[in-house]
Amino acid sequence: MTNQGSATAEHRLTLQAKLGESMVLTESADMLRYCRDWHGDVTSGAVAVIRPRSTQEVADAVNLCRTLGLSIVPQGGNTGLVLGGIPDKPDGQVILSLERMNQIRRIDAEDFSAVVEAGCILSEIKDAIMDKGMFFPLALGAQGSCRIGGNVSTNAGGINVLRYGMTRELVLGLEVVLPDGTIYDGLTTLRKDNRGIDLKQLFIGAEGTLGIITAVSLKLTPYPDHVTTALLGLASLEDAIALYRRARRDCCDLMSAFEFMPPLAFTLAKEAMPDLPIPISADYPAYVLMEISGSGLVDIDDLMQRFLEGVMTDELVLDGTIAASQAQARNLWLIREGMNEGQAKRGSHMRSDVSVPLSSLAEFVAEAEMAIAAALPECISISYGHVGDGNVHLNVLPPNDITGQARLDAIYTAKTVLNEVVDRFLGSISAEHGIGRLKRSDFESRLPETHRNLLVAIKRAIDPDLLLNPGCQLSFPPIS
Structure with missing residues (x-):
């Protein structure tokens, strides 16, 4: 066994001894579904998969991983599309799955609010709330599998953004385990609370890079019958x-x-x-x-x-x-x-999630499809999406006879061509899916210096040891 392999084996034994064998998965077969992305395009690995059942157990796991020098990749339902919850350094990372934290703590119809744990499946939350005569409007194709902590961490969009807004606008408060193992309790259900900076917004859309969301206070509406x-x-x-x-x-x-x-x-x-x-x-x-x-x-x-x-x-x-x-x-x-x-x-293809000003949407689709057809005449473009918020999913399907590296090259070319058109229309390369690891290089190459400096400063202030989800969103060299 190599030194690296020995270290991994020791880490696994320590994690199981300190946290309990029932909380830690170490066998490859048991970990596989946590290490493979939603579409099955990427399969990685991890030192272990940790599955806590309470906020305190999350904090205990964070503290132990810090001591062992292991970084943590938080994971909800593993339905993300940008590799935000998949390790990129399997020998030094653990996956922390929130799937066991799946309790609905309370639904308050009079307050139009609910408090749920991060591992609750979205459709189950919606059903429980509906039984109380209320409605939670977040609606996604993956709602039977995705979990609310991941929805919040990625600021998920979906089909009802037009009326109800992104996930960010549906969150009243958060409970978060921070990189130093402390617990931020911000589970308020107040609609108005203007006591300084709204700290929950730091963690919404951060994709688990600043803290691990363990519970969420949700804003509800009357059920649209x-x-x-x-x-x-x-x-x-x-x-x-x-x-x-x-x-x-x-x-x-x-x-x-x-x-x-x-x-x-x-x-x-x-x-x-x-x-x-x-x-x-x-x-x-x-x-x-x-x-x-x-x-x-x-x-x-x-x-x-x-x-x-x-x-x-x-x-x-x-x-x-x-x-x-x-x-x-x-x-x-x-x-x-x-x-x-x-x-x-039809096999692996280029999937996109871009947005442009609504007034430019039709012109953008025509120009982007024309540019892709010129670069890849053998491929098929399909554009669809949410008209009201300017979000277009322009996907490119290579023919079946293009396989292997040639298929990967076509996908890369399609992405490059599309992003160039997005830039000309002053749009965004990620409307609702996030950045993760898949879009990191494209994101970083487009970041203005001041924007990047602010993001780096926030990360350094909250997670100076780069414990949480390193490699996701931005690359941060360690502090020398």
């Missing part, structure tokens, strides 16, 4: 933008989702789900999946009907269907979700 969903066919993406502006005016804040898709979405969805019904012709150049919702005395169905009558009279919408039941609405959303699964079935 009236929901209407429509799938619409349009002549162009430009018309989809015009439709959004009109919907924003006519439906106001009752519009909760507004997604655009190309006709290829139906082909991909059917490849993933052959029995999925497609209730509209697939011959239109652009499609919008629109949802409005509300509660109480608002007549949502009438609002949707009157809105669509107007835009169809003006020929802004060419065709459409309104879901007549929850099951039909679910099928419409399955087209959006199935499109993603269909892309995965």
